[in-house]
Amino acid sequence: MQDLHDALVTAMSLMLGLDHDLLEIVAVSLRVSCTGVLLAAVIALPLGGALALLRFPGRRLLIVLMNALMGLPPVVVGLIVYLLLSRSGPLGPLGLLFTITAMIIAQCLLVIPLIAALSRQIFEDLWGEYAEQLRSLGAEAGRAVFTLLREGRYSLLTVVLAGFGRAIAEVGAVLIVGGNIAHHTRTMTTAIVLETSKGDLALALALGIILILLASVINALVYFSKDVVEHYTT
């Protein structure tokens, strides 16, 4: 109980005092997760659409694979990216290990299957409704993917948000490929792990509270921006 009270007090004072270290950590977290998820969305949304609309060899296998990889453990992704980027790995010469870029790559890979698998289902449902109409109007499947991307934008945005939730909350991948280096690759989640292991539970919990608040604010912004967009486009 005392810990929780301390945590709340610490969290408030950190936030109200705009603690420099805290802001730095928040900035790294946001930068990594936002960039990683945006990249993942750019790749995974058309992929989801293609899996739903196009027929090509290996399609079913890819669908099963994406579905299975939705629950990919972050530490495993971290480990794989670590092996790829480490000095002796195939991408070692790029010198990306323990950088922000490495963390973005890891989170991007982590989220791609989730966005692809969930969006495929949305595309498939939409296609059931739109297929004959779009084909009649002259849109072949490749083109229709982009029409449906627009038609399903709100459902697909929710999928991207789910991806963001997974990215901002994970610790395994960024810890392994980022290294939790102070003032460089330390994120909210890796800082929480560190403070917990040091025994500073109050600070760890305070960071946790801030993380939850941050994720809520971002979700709220996206949710309400949808209403604003809808209001101005109709």
Next chain:
Amino acid sequence: MQMNGASILPLRLMDVNYAVREHTLLDQINITFMPGVRTVILGPNGAGKSLLLRLCHGLIFPTTGSITWMGKGADGSRRGQAMVFQRPVMLRRSVAANIEYPLKLNHVPRTERTQQVRQALETAGLMALAARNARVLSGGEQQRVALARAWVLHPQVLLLDEPTTNLDPSATRAVEEIAGTFHATGTKIIMTTHDLSQARRMADEVIFIHRGCVLETGPADKFFDRPRTEEARTYLRGGLL
């Protein structure tokens, strides 16, 4: 009126069968659609009218038999035809943007697009609704948008699949008037309906189908005055088939 080069008509269906698993849904269909006249495909629900139209449009393919555009311009048969569905799908955008969509798909230059959208809006009486979100319009308004959207590329053939089934009388009349206007500009109209009075109003030529078979084809007045088959006589009397 601008038409896209040589005619794609006539359209000939030869020995067309359409079956799903063991069930024959269309049986030995032989029809030739000629330009100029308004053809109404008439028959009770479940007769196979929609299937026939979708086969003609190339959305589905016959199990056996052939469907051929016989005209000199047959190479352009894809763009030369358009279809309006019983329940049209409106894209989540404005009425004007819905009508512009097929123009974009066909790479029509922007300046031309604006002008053609305007023309289609006027023809379908939609100018006042141009900026509205198409998804929230009434059924009748949506069907008018679908007509304008199908017609905006000036197809030679317009396939209408029970376009007024879900509409009230005034919306039905609006749709029939728009179809009449398209016909007057030289577009071949092929329409399905189970509504006898609509068939009387719209048809130059009737194709009567029942249980997947064509029972009668011919000029509308002849069909309505002297139907040759017992099924057609029953249907025209309003009896159950």
